[in-house]
Amino acid sequence: MSTLLVTGADLAGAGAQDLLVEDGRIVEVGTIRSAKGADVLDADGLVALPGLVDLHTHLREPGREDAETIASGSAAAAVGGFTAILAMANTSPVTDTAEAAERILDLGRAAGLVDVVPVGAVTKGLAGEELAELGLMHRSRARVTVFSDDGHCVHDSRVMRRALEYVRAFGGVVSQHAQDPHLAGPHACAHEGELSGRLGLPGWPGIAEESIVARDVMLARHTGSRVHVAHVSTAGTVEVIRWAKAQGIAVTAEVTPHHLVLTTDLLTGYDPTYKVNPPLRPQEDVDALRAALADGTIDAVATDHAPHARHDKEHAFVDAAFGMLGLETALSVVSDVMVGSGLLDWAGVARVMSQAPARIAGLTSHGQALAAGSPAHLTLVDPTATVTVDRSASLSLSRNNPWHGRTLQGAVHATVFGGRVTAQKGAIA
Numbered sequence: 001m002s003t004l005l006v007t008g009a010d011l012a013g014a015g016a017q018d019l020l021v022e023d024g025r026i027v028e029v030g031t032i033r034s035a036k037g038a039d040v041l042d043a044d045g046l047v048a049l050p051g052l053v054d055l056h057t058h059l060r061e062p063g064r065e066d067a068e069t070i071a072s073g074s075a076a077a078a079v080g081g082f083t084a085i086l087a088m089a090n091t092s093p094v095t096d097t098a099e100a101a102e103r104i105l106d107l108g109r110a111a112g113l114v115d116v117v118p119v120g121a122v123t124k125g126l127a128g129e130e131l132a133e134l135g136l137m138h139r140s141r142a143r144v145t146v147f148s149d150d151g152h153c154v155h156d157s158r159v160m161r162r163a164l165e166y167v168r169a170f171g172g173v174v175s176q177h178a179q180d181p182h183l184a185g186p187h188a189c190a191h192e193g194e195l196s197g198r199l200g201l202p203g204w205p206g207i208a209e210e211s212i213v214a215r216d217v218m219l220a221r222h223t224g225s226r227v228h229v230a231h232v233s234t235a236g237t238v239e240v241i242r243w244a245k246a247q248g249i250a251v252t253a254e255v256t257p258h259h260l261v262l263t264t265d266l267l268t269g270y271d272p273t274y275k276v277n278p279p280l281r282p283q284e285d286v287d288a289l290r291a292a293l294a295d296g297t298i299d300a301v302a303t304d305h306a307p308h309a310r311h312d313k314e315h316a317f318v319d320a321a322f323g324m325l326g327l328e329t330a331l332s333v334v335s336d337v338m339v340g341s342g343l344l345d346w347a348g349v350a351r352v353m354s355q356a357p358a359r360i361a362g363l364t365s366h367g368q369a370l371a372a373g374s375p376a377h378l379t380l381v382d383p384t385a386t387v388t389v390d391r392s393a394s395l396s397l398s399r400n401n402p403w404h405g406r407t408l409q410g411a412v413h414a415t416v417f418g419g420r421v422t423a424q425k426g427a428i429a
Contacts, residue, residue, distance in 0.1 A: 004419055005035045009043035009380060011370050012050075013346035019048070021376040024419040029372055041421065043380050046413050049350045051083025051377030052331065053357035053366050055175070055254055056150070056230060056302035058323070059085075059116070061107065063092025067398050068307040070104070074111040075395040076305070076327040078423040081379035081412035083114055084358070084366045085327070089121040090151040096121035096132035098140035105142040113422045117361065120144040122163050122174060126152045129159065134166050145362040148175035150230060151277075153212060155181055160216065164225035173226040173252075173360065176216055178237070179278065184208035189318055191264045191279045199267060201317065204279045206234035213237050217244035217251050228360060229253040231304050233278040235288035242297045252360050254302035255289050257326055257333035258402055262286075272313050272320030273400050276306070294343040299356040303330045307398030325401045328394060331379070332387055333403070335410025339383070346383075354379075376419040385411040393426070 006019040011029075018032040054077065060068040070087070077085045087104050089095035095104060101118040108116020120137040124130045126149045137144035147167060154160045154176060163174050184204040190196040192203025213229055217240065220227040229241060232253050244251045258276065263283050266274045274280060292298040306323025313320050334353065338344040344352070358367025368374040387408050391401035415423040423429055 002419055003035055003038040004041060004416070004421070005032060005038040006041045006043050006048065009046055009048035011048050012350045013047060019370065021419045024376055026370060026372055026374050026376050029370065041414065045382065045384070047346050047381045047383055048370055049346065049379045049381060050354040050367050050370060051415065051417065052081045052353045052379050053361065053363060054082050054085040054303050054305070054327065055300055055357045055361060057085040057087055057305045057327065058090065058307065059087045060307060061091065067309045067312070068396060070107040070116055071111040072395060072397045073305070073327070074108065074113040074116060075428055078113040078415050078417070078428060079395055079412065079426050080328040081331045081381070081415050082327065083377040083379070083415065083417045084117060084363055085114055086117045086119050086146055086361055088150045089119050089148060090126060094121050094125050095119065096124050098133055098136040098142070101137045101142035101144050102140055113428070114417060115366070117363065118142045118144055119175070120147045122147045122149045122154050123159060128152060128154055128156055131159070131163060131166065134163070134172070138170050138172060145172050146175055147172060148177065148230065150175065150177045153177050153179040153181060155212070157215060157219070161219050161223060164219055164223040164227065168223060168225035171362065173228050175228040175230050176212065177230050178209045178212035178216070180208045180212050183211065187318065189275055189279065190267055191281050193264070193282070195264055195267065201267065206236050206281070209234055209278055210236040210240055213240045217249050220251055221247065221249045226250040231256050231259065231278055231302070232289065232298055233259050233281050233285065235285050238288050238292040238297055245297065252299045254300045255293055255298045256302060256304045257330045258324060259289055260286065260293070261333060261337055262402060267317070270317045272315060272317050273324060273402050275317055275320050275322055276324050277322040290338065290343055293338065293352060294348070299352065300360060301330065301334055301352050302357065303327050307396050308400050309398060313400045323400065325394065325396055325398060327396070329389055329403045329408070331381060331412050332408040332410050335381070335383065336408040340409050376416055378416045379412060380414040381410060382413045383410050387411045
């Protein structure tokens with residue numbers, strides 16, 4: 001039996017307590033003077049959160065191990081404070097069968113740093129035409145509950161309806177990459193507006209996202225099923241989600257750290273690091289996203305961690321791959337912009353980065369309160385620390401880091417996964 005004593009941690013801002021962990025579970029919370037044979041982790045001045053959960057991670061394995069592997073992505077997640085990550089299906093081959101999902105599960109367990117949870121494709125090959133093996137993936141050892149064609153929109157209304165009806169039977173959820181391909185085609189790469197026109201970049205209008213979200217919440221109401229909106233990026237989408245929740249429709253939503261901070265003006269230098277899908281938006285959209293995360297309209301923060309090899313990213317802006325890194329910096333970004341501004345307290349951070357993501361994904365062993373009997377997944381944060389991001393220090397295999405050179409307030413001090421310290425001070429323990 002392994003024993004860990006965490007001393008003096010502020011439990012999500014509720015006051016300092018000690019935590020005694022035995023064999024992967026919290027067995028006591030309070031003032032604990034000593035524990036025979038325990039490893040001691042001094043958490044004086046640190047905030048303890050339930051282990052972070054990321055609903056939206058691209059790990060690239062199988063198929064693009066030059067950009068990321070499940071092992072390297074797990075390491076990046078651990079130093080970022082995560083204890084569970086959901087691995088998106090757009091690999092090669094696509095995760096659209098039970099066997100493929102089980103392979104992701106097994107590779108994650110072999111890495112042993114976080115729970116790697118496979119996301120199943122909605123359609124075969126992400127082609128948007130024929131449903132993938134939804135039921136078989138759910139009944140497999142991987143117990144797939146979240147399905148997404150992320151990177152592609154399920155744009156056919158009949159296919160989306162059938163997917164929602166199918167997953168309803170076992171409590172699954174469809175996570176939609178909301179992008180009407182007729183309004184924002186394959187070459188669209190910048191928020192449509194005066195700046196995109198001046199830069200000569202194909203525009204990606206907000207309505208391309210908002211119209212799909214409006215359709216999907218109505219389909220969710222019609223089918224009595226659950227829909228999740230991935231990487232919300234516009235104020236208009238926020239209003240659609242707010243309306244849908246007021247109607248009692250089963251819709252949840254996520255926002256990325258980069259959409260909470262970065263704006264479309266960064267594109268003026270044509271730096272492909274800032275090419276992402278959906279694109280960076282104007283400040284008024286950023287402000288709406290922050291307010292929606294604070295008031296609960298947006299349920300969760302998800303990284304959309306999207307590593308790319310240099311030969312895929314270092315091109316002219318229109319030709320570069322979409323995406324940016326996020327696992328190692330997500331907590332610091334949320335701390336800096338949301339806690340630093342007073343929009344969220346630490347209990348709120350626990351809600352949007354652990355509890356709500358775990359609930360949406362059906363991960364019953366994650367997102368639990370730090371109390372006796374709970375699994376010992378926790379993240380220790382130093383709220384006073386400042387971190388200057390250095391892309392060369394990343395544990396990811398890729399370097400497309402939009403935060404390089406920025407100084408952020410708040411840093412992950414240590415991550416505990418199943419009672420074991422997996423990462424500490426930016427390194428694997």
